[in-house]
Amino acid sequence: MLLRDEFEFIKSISPTKTNRTDLVQGIGDDAALVRGSSELEDIICMDTMAEGVHFKKETMSPYHTGYKALASNISDIAAMGGDPSFYLVSVAIPKEGWTEEELSELYRGMAELSESYKMDLIGGDTVSTSGGLVVTVTVMGKVKRGRHLLRENARDGDVVFVTGPLGGSAAGLQLLLEKEIGYPFNPEEKKLVDAHQMPQPRVDAGRILAKTNARVALNDISDGIASEANEIAEASELTIELEYENIPKYDGHASFSVEEQKSHVLYGGEDYELVGTISADKWDDLVEAFKEQELAVYRVGNATRGKPGVILKHGNQTGMLGKTGFNHFSK
Structure with a gap:
């Protein structure tokens, strides 16, 4: 059966129990929360943008696509009351249609936005794909313990x-x-x-x-x-x-x-x-x-x-x- 509803599918695959005592909030909010130090909690979130679904070259330059891919994740950190700190980027690159210059612009969009929040890029992955460009960004942040907003x-x-x-x-x-x-x-x-x-x-x-x-x-x-x-x-x-x-x-x-x-x-x-x-x-x-x-x-x-x-x-x-x-x- 084909998927009909994104949100119902997410509910169906959400764990009914957790194994780790340091997990404060799992699936079901803007981001996950993990208990960090005695004073802070770690926030982790991830979003994917797919060409033809979230963006098209006719309306978004490569720079804007990169910028927005990171912005959507930073917004999830903001919704938990936190401050973003690190990010990782994975890109599935079509064998045709995207030049090295355009891909550099994609990363420049993320880099310039990350400077506004003093964030660092710490890793990621690149693979090829037979479809359109797919960008997946993971952002980590922190919030004062007990002050996360749900x-x-x-x-x-x-x-x-x-x-x-x-x-x-x-x-x-x-x-x-x-x-x-x-x-x-x-x-x-x-x-x-x-x-x-x-x-x-x-x-x-x-x-x-x-x-x-x-x-x-x-x-x-x-x-x-x-x-x-x-x-x-x-x-x-x-x-x-x-x-x-x-x-x-x-x-x-x-x-x-x-x-x-x-x-x-x-x-x-x-x-x-x-x-x-x-x-x-x-x-x-x-x-x-x-x-x-x-x-x-x-x-x-x-x-x-x-x-x-x-x-x-x-x-x-x-x-x-x-x-x-x-x-x-x-x-």
């Missing part, structure tokens, strides 16, 4: 927040598909294109959240807020209510139709902002902590008792928001 931490009455505007990556991809790399986009359109090609992992925000000493649930928005909010609701066994009007958006989005905007914001994914919850009595303190670092955080809803799921309120309309973010095996 999806299961949400409680009734919590404030739901995001760390920045959503839908930019999907809108930027649409622009690139309609035009091409090198097209003279206007400044607002360029912000959307940059959001797709060079997303900024929110390590700064994750660091603030880990230092609050508050109970925080957190997830990074890789598959769309509809999917990520549902993951928090499922892990925490409650209902999340989102107010569509309160979700921050890019100014350049105004040039798209209302339906396109909504699709980008809710389901587009690859924004790599963070979505999470915090107890209502800690919300004002969190806003101040972000302001002190010249950052913003946006209240977009609430967590309530109820069946695990997400309710979307948009104007006078209210309805269930299905977990319909990007799924590799859905039809």
